Structures are given as structure tokens and as C-alpha cells.
Amino acid sequence: MKLLHIKVSPALAGSASRAASARLVEKLRAQHVDVEETVLDLAQQPLPHLDAFTIGAFFTPPAFRNEAQLAAIRNSEQLVDQLLACDTLVISSPMWNLGLPSVLKAWFDHITRAGRTFAFTPEGAKVGLVSGKKVYCVVASGSVFAQGPFVQDDQFTPYIRVALEYIGITNVQFIRVDGTQDPVSRATALPHALQTIDHLF
Secondary structure, eight states: OEEEEEEOOSOSSSOHHHHHHHHHHHHHHHHOTTOEEEEEETTTSOOOOOOHHHHHHHTSOGGGOOHHHHHHTHHHHHHHHHHHHOSEEEEEEEOBTTBOOHHHHHHHHHHOOBTTTEEEOTTSOEEEOOOSOEEEEEEEESSOOSSSTTGGGOOHHHHHHHHHHHTTOOEEEEEEEEOTTOTTTTTTHHHHHHHHHHHHO
8 A cells, every 4th residue: 555644734743633643544554564655744844835937837738848847847746646656645634714724735736737637528527537546634623613513614624525526536534633622622632533543444
């Protein structure tokens, strides 16, 4: 199994999402002795956000890209290759302000590429080009979003689901570390998430 593990939380110690994804990878290793894990830590190596020049290079036919354009898209090309090479993707992230931290959004911007991860048919229908991947998404949030009054405020999980489906990935399992700052649930949020992971395997 080739595993791509994307870590997002800037809290390198004490992060609930990092702790939960570490347990998840541990369980995957127990099931698959041949796991090859590649870690992409976006907190320690944040990606550049897209600019006009890079976007222009994306839409320039490969045979016509100049050296500056090739340099501009090098990160994106490597990230797409990394995604295509993996069998299983683990995304470990906090939810910030109801949605994605910008470093994770930047990753999606770099890997959502016409001609590489999605394409259009002659009739104009869009097709995802990334298939056969299993995704585990560990999301930690200060409030409880799985149930209760804040369910409709969650912009993180819908985005992840739709963005992955856009490139052809539909096998997505969400694991919530829900309510890490809620007085009622803060003590049990991580233990419940770890228990959920244990029950998956």
C-alpha cells in the first residue's frame, strides 16, 4: 500500500487531528505490512498560493511552456504525481472558521488540474481522472458539528467531499474529533475519535 499522509495542523505537539491520524496510520500498518508512507506536512512546508502566472502556465499546452512556466508549475506537477501514485490518502486537518485552513485549500488548488486530474468530454461533461483511491479525512473542530445546532455551519466536510469527487475520488471516510474546545465534549473528543478509528479495523 502506498499511503500519502497530509498533515495540516500547525500544532506539532498536542494536535488532536495529528494524534488521531497517527492512530489511523498505525491501524493501516497493522493491516498492511507493506505500507509505504509519504508524509506531506503542510504546516512545516506550506505551499505557495496560486498566482496569475502559475494559472497561465497551467493553461498553456505542455509543448509550449517556457522554462519560467515549467518552474512555476513544478510544485503542482510533483503534487499531482504524488497523489496519482498513492493507493490511500489520509488528510489530517483542523477546521478553522467553519472551513479549510488555507494551506490545505492551496493543496487542492495545486492538484485540481484540467488534463491531469480532471477533463472534459467532447460533449462538455466533466470527468475525474483520479480513480481507485481510498481517502480517510480526520477533521478536528473546536465545536461539535456532527450533530446539534452547528451542523449546517460545517463548510469543511462538504468541500472535501465535492472537491475529491470533482477529480474522481468518491471513497471517502470522515473521522471527526468533534468539540475539542466545547466544555461538554473537550475531554472526550479525542478518545471518541480514537475509538471510532479502532472500530474501523
